[in-house]
Amino acid sequence: MKFFIFISASLISLSTFAAGKFTLSSPSLIAGKPLANKHVFNSFGCSGENKSPELEWKNAPAGTKSFAVTVYDPDAPTGSGWWHWTIFNIPATTLKLAENASNDPKLLPAGAVQGRTDFGKSGYGGACPPQGDKPHHYIFTVYALKTEKLDLNQDSPGAMVGFYVRDALAKSSITVTYSR
Numbered sequence: 001m002k003f004f005i006f007i008s009a010s011l012i013s014l015s016t017f018a019a020g021k022f023t024l025s026s027p028s029l030i031a032g033k034p035l036a037n038k039h040v041f042n043s044f045g046c047s048g049e050n051k052s053p054e055l056e057w058k059n060a061p062a063g064t065k066s067f068a069v070t071v072y073d074p075d076a077p078t079g080s081g082w083w084h085w086t087i088f089n090i091p092a093t094t095l096k097l098a099e100n101a102s103n104d105p106k107l108l109p110a111g112a113v114q115g116r117t118d119f120g121k122s123g124y125g126g127a128c129p130p131q132g133d134k135p136h137h138y139i140f141t142v143y144a145l146k147t148e149k150l151d152l153n154q155d156s157p158g159a160m161v162g163f164y165v166r167d168a169l170a171k172s173s174i175t176v177t178y179s180r
Helices: 002-019 158-164
Strands: 023-025 055-058 066-073 082-091 136-145 170-178
Touching: 023 136, 023 170, 055 136, 066 158, 082 158
Parallel strands: none
Antiparallel strands: 023 055, 066 082, 066 136, 136 170
16 A cells, blocks of 8 residues: 555656646746836836736646736835736636737737736736835736636726635746836
8 A cells, every 4th residue: 555655646746747837937027137128117207118028838737727917016115015917817728928918909818808907007017116216026927727717807906816816726926126
């Protein structure tokens, strides 16, 4: 019996290893480094291009039925952080979001929904911390979800999306910084 348990545990470990770790990557986001101006907001005193970055993920766990992506700044001086982007109901067959997908409907996966940011509208809202603040951290996270569709719409605030994705099968993040 012990031999059988050992063999079973070894096979589970090998299958987990073979599947790889769920990861998020981006050609324009380098963990711990400043965000490029093309991904900075273009209002509130900031003059960036407000383009959402290209994001790519791999090795989603078995049972993934959709994905969601959030961008959150925990350093915003609001007492509750700042939601810069939520996009959900991304089909399980989609493993990449093109740069500027938020601003170009042709680049968004069919069925994907962008929720409302803390700037008050749906879509990507780039970094724009208060002038003179210490560098803020921007956490880009992809979630592998066990449901095909979240019962939310484009008016859903970031905190609501965050609540719905909390039971994800897996998640992976890249954290970058920005200050001005």
